[in-house]
Amino acid sequence: MRVSRLFGKTLREVPTEAETVSHQLLLRAGMIQQLSAGVYSYLPLAWRALRKIEQVIREEMDAAGGQELRMPVLQPFEMWEESGRDLAFGKGLFTLRDRRDRRLALGPTHEEVITDLARRNVRSYRDVPLMLYQMQTKFRDEPRPRGGLVRVREFTMKDLYSFDADEDGLDLSYQKMLQAYKNIYARCGLNAVAVEADSGAIGGKDSHEFMVIAETGEDEIIYCGTCDYAANSEKATSAKIRPEEEPLLPLEEVATPGAKTIEEVANFLDVSRSHTLKAVFYSADGELVFVTIRGDLEVNEIKLKNTLKCTDLRLANDDEVQEAGLVAGAASPVGLSGIKVIADDSITLGQNFVVGANKPDTHLKNANYPRDFNVDIMTDIALTLAGDRCPRCERTLLSTRGIEVGHIFKLGTVFSQRQEACFLDQEGNQKPLIMGCYGIGIGRLLAAAIEQNHDEKGIIWPVPVAPYHIYLCALGTDNPEVASAAEKLYAELEQNGFEVLFDDRAESAGVKFNDADLLGMPVRIVVSQRTLKSSSVELKLRSEKEVESIPIEALNNRLKLQLGPG
């Protein structure tokens, strides 16, 4: 491709709307163009890179036993009602009506459709294990698109779905995908780590996310500096420390005028925060619930939402709290009735807690579970923070930010049961298929690759995803000798199977070099009067500082060494 003919102009200045590095570079390189919030056109350079990423993914999916197919974007809305996920996705689901006024949804993901395909086509245990995948456009009406290609409303996703006869089969499929994903990231020049994750609207049990460490990432990762524990902060747990055992003391009412927050109460009574129980009120699908947790911890709303199995969760407002007869600032489960109480298991770690007395300006000392109160649900709903203890080795946890470039789930029978996708096992029993699903956002992967592979001058493409291998730079094109030598070299390189971006423009050296750096092809070759004097060209790797002079006849072999056979 000739730069003089390439569609998409490089920009000298950074467009103001871009804040993340990948967004800035994609815009400056003339690779993407925004149409509206979270909706982009991919210009030729970006499109080539995206296709290369797809090809890497396709190869790994096929190698793991996947079969590529293609499902529709346009899906009957009833299918989403059948699975109940019209509510789980809520406004995130793009919907429309056809001419007969039938409601349709633009697919945000394809579990419903694939499950339907499976129930029509899988009959026997002989038909599994089965892995089906596609590269396809997803639509999600995200509340807030951001970061260029990091979070958009229309994007291409590779989604693979596995079907197995039993849990062991699922484990095997899951492991295959885990490995395939690691291969993909490594081939795309990405350092991605697998972390434990919440399964969100997709549903299911085990789940891992692949994170690319980046300051601009949307997710917080909690990880152990000592062992290999790593999890999304939504999912992370910690070893909650149990204080020294003390004898159980009798309940005692104390006046705590003006003290409402945990901080104030703890200070007033001169006890540590971990010696108090906090009360928080939530509205879960309209029902008021009482949440209690040890005073030194915070509630993780994702865990709470999963525990309550509700779709809408928010902090209750003052009116709702008053209406329920709760005393904000002095509430506790002691003596409480008629309201659902959810407790974090931290309340079993410790004794003689200070809790609210359910009357203004009054607290109780020495509350103990279960002696003094009961709860409806006891589980882990605590937010894990950097500085907490690792759940595996009890060393200190650390945190960092990351971009989620892939997510894999063990779905189990969530979908196959709801949609009755069954098979006959060896004994002739009808059983639901055991499913898994595995997704990668292609554009996001591209953005992450740039986040991790750039310098102040521009992109530094890893070879497998580079739009072109070589940036061929002709300096002094008005010199016929240079021009014809460059043309000849361009033709030869392409003949030898290299993908070449040929800068044939009548621009100054500075302009060409800066564009070469910005566009970031792995190899830059310069042809000029100077190099021709010694029948050579100059070769520079984008990732290195040094330039080397190569005799033209040796160039082909040198490039093969660098880029692999063309």
Add this chain to the structure above:
RNA sequence: CGGGGCGUAGCGCAGUUAGGUUUAGCGCGCAGCGUUCGGGACGCUGAGGUCGGAGGUUCGAAUCCUCUCGCCCCGACCA
């Protein structure tokens, strides 16, 4: 949806506070000619704007008022 910011030429901006010499400017980029030519060269000439949109106030609106649309950033959601 809550909070913050912004819409003036392809990109980056000034002008808006105090309405009128602004037929709306500047830099980059773009077109033509000439000189340059190994890290974003220079000169001359030129094209390009219904100042996001609609209403209103006024003799007069980019500037004031009302409504509206769009975009970015921070939070609640996800590949």
